[in-house]
Amino acid sequence: MRSDTNPEGTPQKGPPLNNMWDVHLPCHGPDDTCKVAIYSKKAITPWIKLHADHPIANLNTMVLDVMDNTITLRLINVYHEVPNRGHALHHLF
Numbered sequence: 462m463r464s465d466t467n468p469e470g471t472p473q474k475g476p477p478l479n480n481m482w483d484v485h486l487p488c489h490g491p492d493d494t495c496k497v498a499i500y501s502k503k504a505i506t507p508w509i510k511l512h513a514d515h516p517i518a519n520l521n522t523m524v525l526d527v528m529d530n531t532i533t534l535r536l537i538n539v540y541h542e543v544p545n546r547g548h549a550l551h552h553l554f
Contacts, residue, residue, distance in 0.1 A: 487523050488513045496521045496540035 464471040476484045476498050483506045485499040497520070501509050505527065512524040521540045526533050 483509075485509070485511050485523065485525060487518055487520055489520055493520055496542060497523050497538050499523055499525055499536070499538050501527075 462471045462473045462477070476486065476495075478484065479500075481503055482500045483503055485501065486495050487497060489495050499511075508528050510526045510528060512518060512526065515524040517537070518524055521542060523536075523538045525536045525538070527536065528534075
């Protein structure tokens with residue numbers, strides 16, 4: 462977090478929050494580190510469905526639908542953490 466007294470910032474546990482936005486996180490335990498989050502304007506939150514049980518959902522990948530009466534937009538948010546060997550996106554291909 463930004464700090465007026467510490468130029469390097471202040472460590473923060475959890476995502477930054479804003480009263481006009483909702484934060485959506487993957488299912489996780491207290492000791493897990495989420496690498497991905499999705500923010501939505503509170504006005505559209507009723508039309509959002511998080512698919513935490515989707516087969517590709519994990520601490521680095523989220524699947525979220527934005528829906529109205531006739532259209533669904535599926536968003537897949539991926540944090541691509543490059544391992545020492547290869548890449549970790551095989552589950553998407």
